[in-house]
Amino acid sequence: MQDIVLDRICKSFDGTPVLQNISAVLPAGQITCLMGPSGCGKTTLVNILLGLLPADSGAMTGLPRRLSAVFQEDRLLEEFSATLNAGFANPKLPRAVVRNHLKAVGLADAADSPAVTLSGGMKRRVAIVRAVLATADFLVLDEPFKGLDDDTRRLVMDYLMAETRGKTLLVVTHSAREAAILGGTLLRLAPIAPTGE
Amino acid sequence: MTASIMAPKFTKWHRLAAVGLALCVWQLAAVLLASPLLLVTPVQVALRLFQLLGEGDFYASVGFSLARIIAGFLLGLAAGSLLAVLASRWPLAEVLLWPYITAIKTTPVASFIILCLIWLDSANLSVFIAFLMVVPIVYTNLLEGIRETDPKLLQMARVFGVRPLRRVLYIYLPQLRPYLLTAASVSLGLSWKAGIAAEVIGIPEGSIGERLYEAKVYLSSADLFAWTVVIIAISILFEKLFLLLLQRGYARLQRR
């Protein structure tokens, strides 16, 4: 596994620059936390990394083929059960394994409930389990712990760190405390000043 | 959904009472006209219907027409779905299909029936006519449904490398559900009516259409009305059954 290297990534929407010459290294097998004020382009960078959005210029190297993600929105299959959703990215996994993971994040009783009936924080945890269960070497998580109370957040953070040990992670967060618990490198994205750099 | 907003606020009993009243009006009109040739009474129709139900020929005719029209409907459903998938993937396919779909939609059924009589033998005419009625409706609805499928879910599937079959089962099919239900209920009724119309014109032996034609030749209003009742009843049953199967299929999918 290699480090993931971003080299002078630029992206603008309709002539408005959002990312300007972003260079960074995401060390292989480690957690990198991405922080920055709302609207500074974190999700845009995530989408570029996931291949959902083309960069205007710049290069990325070391990206593994198999990716996994927690999107800023949950993006669950609303009519289907929490178990099906959690295992969606990895159909070969036995249901019992998926259920155990749901149990580990406090969703034992919700395993058979359709996603549409779950609360915001429960949906978030299903999305996190889905990302953990996908076979991937690089996980991108866009504000994964939003909407979780303090105790649940701690539980889910421990779960995530234990289950993704040895994988490369990029975690977008607004909380310095979260970043401190997760450890690893901190990447700060500054909003672009109107005068340019 | 939208139906509940549009639906008038009367109950089953209101409807039943209204139907009863309408039957009384019919009976009264028939008695006043006093000409069974022009208008039979509902009682006479009911009697003729019971007679028919005792005949073996009756079931043979129903079976003949039903099998062909269902075959046409299912073929149309399959073809319409396939074309919708093609058109959603390749814009060129949509452009090339446009004249055919528009032609089928705008041409009067009678023109098609007569044209097809020249091409096909009358026994299988109703298969083709039912097919023709279904294709554009299924095509148009499904194409719209595919286009409306949530791009965020499709992106999610792409990031996780989810296989096409699973995308269809868990992302496309659930989102297509209202489109499929609309397409099926509209095209079921239409294919059945158009199929019978084709039989009345083509007169294949042993079909419902032939029995309607005979009713016309022998000026038998009672037969005409009785067969019409049968056609309506089968049409409703068929639609309900198909929609039930569709709902069942979805329920099974969601239980996974």
Ligand SMILES: Nc1ncnc2c1ncn2[C@@H]1O[C@H](COP(=O)(O)OP(=O)(O)OP(=O)(O)O)[C@@H](O)[C@H]1O
């Ligand atoms: N598809 C798009 N078209 C036009 N502008 C966009 C698009 N996506 C994002 N933007 C703009 O790019 C900027 C950065 O958006 P982005 O979603 O990346 O911010 P963010 O850092 O993730 O913010 P938050 O912390 O609130 O999630 C915003 O000003 C946004 O309006």
Ligand SMILES: [Mg+2]
């Ligand atoms: Mg964001």
